[in-house]
Amino acid sequence: MANSIQYKRVLLKVSGEALAGDAHRGLDFRFIGRVCEVIRRSVEAGVQIGVVVGGGNFWRGIKDGGDRMQRVRADHMGMLATAMNALAVCDALEQHGVPARVMTAIDMARIAEPYVRDKAIRHLEKGRVVVFGCGTGNPYFSTDTGAVLKAVEIDADAILLAKNVDGVYSADPARDPAAVKFDRISFDEVLARRLGVMDSTATSLAMDNHMPVLVFALKDPENIYRVLTGEKVGTLVGES
Secondary structure: OOOOOOOOEEEEEEOHHHHHHHHOOOOOHHHHHHHHHHHHHHHHOOOEEEEEEOOOOOOOHHHHHHHHOOHHHHHHHHHHHHHHHHHHHHHHHHHOOOOEEEEEOOOOOOOOEEOOHHHHHHHHHOOOEEEEEOOOOOOOOOHHHHHHHHHHHOOOOEEEEEEOOOOEEOOOOOOOOOOOEEOEEEHHHHHHHOOOOOOHHHHHHHHHOOOOEEEEEOOOOHHHHHHHOOOOOOEEEEOO
16 A cells, blocks of 8 residues: 655755756756656645755856855846746646746746745645745845745745755765764754754754754655655654
């Protein structure tokens, strides 16, 4: 017997780098299509899904702007990158038969809906996937913080943090072969050990609002569905 769905409403955070696939820049539509197919199955199973996309496949304000640009302008460019990714994901979802809407934290009325909480929730309740672009709409805040903020605002049951690694480790597993993977870890420990699951602002916001974060690898998009059905995939970050 198949496992039952464990979450009614979730916020899926997908990095821009993940959308680029093995090319590491731009958009890998084949990979995006695989992600959208899993999202389609999840929606058909009754899950309401919001998606927050990063923009690192095009531009990361603090990394790409560095000391060569004024930080606010560099971050605004990053927000535009997330808007492009949101449009691409929305289009791919619709090609897979999933009704979707793009909502942005910065007003772009000719290409996307402005973010309004009540309207976003109505979309979700009607079975539409809402793809959120532009992070929080403010410089100096990461898209991880934007994801936590949206999850809290739409009353999500959990955040699904899809990353390039398969969970939270005691150290960077790419650099330290002795790094140990956690099945579960508290927000307090993540902050105390500076594990970098999300930036400290995002982690604190999730902790203060009792929002569990499930960290797993997106390399196999099927992990999204596995997490939704309660399989032990990745790492659960939660209360102490």
